[in-house]
Amino acid sequence: MAAGYVIVGWNRFKRAYDGVLLAGLAAFLAAHAGAGILLAPAGQHPSEVQLLIRASGAAAFSLLTIILCIGPLARLTPRVLPVLYNRRHLGVACFAAALVHGGLVVLWYHGFSEVNAFVSLLISNPRYGSFGGFPFESLGALALLILFVMAATSHDFWNHVLGPRLWKWIHMSVYAAYGLLVGHVMLGAVQGEKGLAQAALAGGSALLVAGLHIVAGQLERRRDRAVDGPPEGEGWLDAGPAEAIPDGRAVILVPPMGERIAVFRDGAKVYAVANACRHQGGPLGEGRILDGCIVCPWHGFQYRPEDGCSPPPFTEKIPTYRTRITGGWVFVEPSPQPPGTPIAPSIAGEAG
Amino acid sequence: MSVALAEAIWRGLALYFGFGLVTGIGVILFGLKRLAPGRLPWRVRLVILPGLAALWPVVLLRLAGVRPAEDRA
Numbered sequence: 001m002a003a004g005y006v007i008v009g010w011n012r013f014k015r016a017y018d019g020v021l022l023a024g025l026a027a028f029l030a031a032h033a034g035a036g037i038l039l040a041p042a043g044q045h046p047s048e049v050q051l052l053i054r055a056s057g058a059a060a061f062s063l064l065t066i067i068l069c070i071g072p073l074a075r076l077t078p079r080v081l082p083v084l085y086n087r088r089h090l091g092v093a094c095f096a097a098a099l100v101h102g103g104l105v106v107l108w109y110h111g112f113s114e115v116n117a118f119v120s121l122l123i124s125n126p127r128y129g130s131f132g133g134f135p136f137e138s139l140g141a142l143a144l145l146i147l148f149v150m151a152a153t154s155h156d157f158w159n160h161v162l163g164p165r166l167w168k169w170i171h172m173s174v175y176a177a178y179g180l181l182v183g184h185v186m187l188g189a190v191q192g193e194k195g196l197a198q199a200a201l202a203g204g205s206a207l208l209v210a211g212l213h214i215v216a217g218q219l220e221r222r223r224d225r226a227v228d229g230p231p232e233g234e235g236w237l238d239a240g241p242a243e244a245i246p247d248g249r250a251v252i253l254v255p256p257m258g259e260r261i262a263v264f265r266d267g268a269k270v271y272a273v274a275n276a277c278r279h280q281g282g283p284l285g286e287g288r289i290l291d292g293c294i295v296c297p298w299h300g301f302q303y304r305p306e307d308g309c310s311p312p313p314f315t316e317k318i319p320t321y322r323t324r325i326t327g328g329w330v331f332v333e334p335s336p337q338p339p340g341t342p343i344a345p346s347i348a349g350e351a352g
Numbered sequence: 353m354s355v356a357l358a359e360a361i362w363r364g365l366a367l368y369f370g371f372g373l374v375t376g377i378g379v380i381l382f383g384l385k386r387l388a389p390g391r392l393p394w395r396v397r398l399v400i401l402p403g404l405a406a407l408w409p410v411v412l413l414r415l416a417g418v419r420p421a422e423d424r425a
């Protein structure tokens with residue numbers, strides 16, 4: 001919640017979260033490096049720097065895989081939500097590990113060359129026209145650039161300055177980065193001495209991420225009420241019987257055009273607002289009404305259902321929608337009112 | 353990739369982020385009031401500096417008074 005933007009406090013839960021994160025990261029690096037020493041063919045001990053390069057790369061890739069699984073998992077089970085709230089910490093940790101990895105590669109393998117290290121990185125493998133021989137380092141470098149922009153814009157200040165839509169657009173490029181990295185790791189494995197096992201691991205991670213997204217997407221589509229043809233020929237959306245909306249909760253409508261709509265019931269009163277939270281686009285329709293305000297399930301931004309405004313001193317506004325109840329059924333006008341427009345609720349049980 | 357192309361990419365990136373860094377420091381010193389209400393603590397100002405270096409074109413647009421798309425609706 002913000003008068004302008006948010007400085008989210010560092011509470012105890014977040015400290016514990018970061019503690020677990022750092023301890024897990026350290027344990028991973030140690031285990032990976034240890035396995036690298038034990039599994040090395042006799043007489044071919046990798047150097048400490050090589051071990052750190054591999055361990056930090058693997059840590060960053062694993063973290064990114066976990067980050068991408070959390071979103072769909074949170075839709076399948078709410079137990080994952082606490083991890084989701086602080087997903088940005090995982091993202092910044094992932095970038096830090098990736099920076100160590102990429103930085104060490106550039107310094108260690110290219111820092112001693114005659115030309116500039118970055119130029120040396122781009123030209124050392126000239127097989128850009130090849131598929132299997134493609135210089136996988138360039139894919140990693142591009143992905144690192146994307147991760148950098150995401151980590152650099154993770155503070156809520158950026159949400160405010162960029163606007164939620166642009167912010168979300170930037171952060172959706174994580175999927176492009178992940179695609180590049182799957183290529184980076186698989187090509188690197190095939191071209192290096194590690195071969196198929198590592199390539200299979202990276203490919204398997206990609207399949208896991210894609211599979212979870214498909215399953216969660218299907219579940220969501222089933223949960224979202226399929227919008228039937230226009231009731232009474234007016235184009236209003238059918239949100240089903242008012243009693244079917246749990247008290248203090250919402251059903252989510254997917255109009256044929258435009259953004260999702262959350263239809264809330266608070267006792268007898270029925271309201272409709274945009275489903276996307278102004279903070280980071282969290283699904284308001286999966287939240288609940290507490291103390292007369294809709295509370296976003298992701299980080300707790302609040303909105304008054306009657307006008308879509310955050311309670312003062314906060315200034316966020318979301319679009320509202322006109323509603324109507326006919327014979328116990330709720331209908332919603334498909335076109336939104338400007339953010340913050342007051343709309344009187346429809347009253348369930350009244351003849352409408 | 354040719355050496356000339358690789359050097360051009362390097363120079364382009366260095367120019368873009370170098371200019372962004374200088375602009376960002378200027379924004380942190382003089383321009384924050386126009387971007388966000390309230391006084392940002394120095395810790396937060398340092399945290400947003402890399403973003404200023406990366407996204408300075410958008411920041412300059414905001415300073416020039418261009419609002420995010422959803423505020424204009």
Ligand code: HEM
Binds near residue numbers: 141147
């Ligand atoms: C400038 C950017 C990057 C460069 C130059 C780079 C370069 C390399 C190189 C040379 C290797 C082979 C290392 C070896 O076998 O000794 C490698 C492996 C790897 N890289 Fe990167 N990389 C970059 C970015 C990234 C990023 C952003 C990630 C993940 C977030 C990543 C993940 C990995 C992984 C998982 C491996 C396999 C490590 C292993 O052997 O277990 N890389 N990279």
Ligand code: FES
Binds near residue numbers: 280
């Ligand atoms: S509170 Fe963060 S997305 Fe809604």
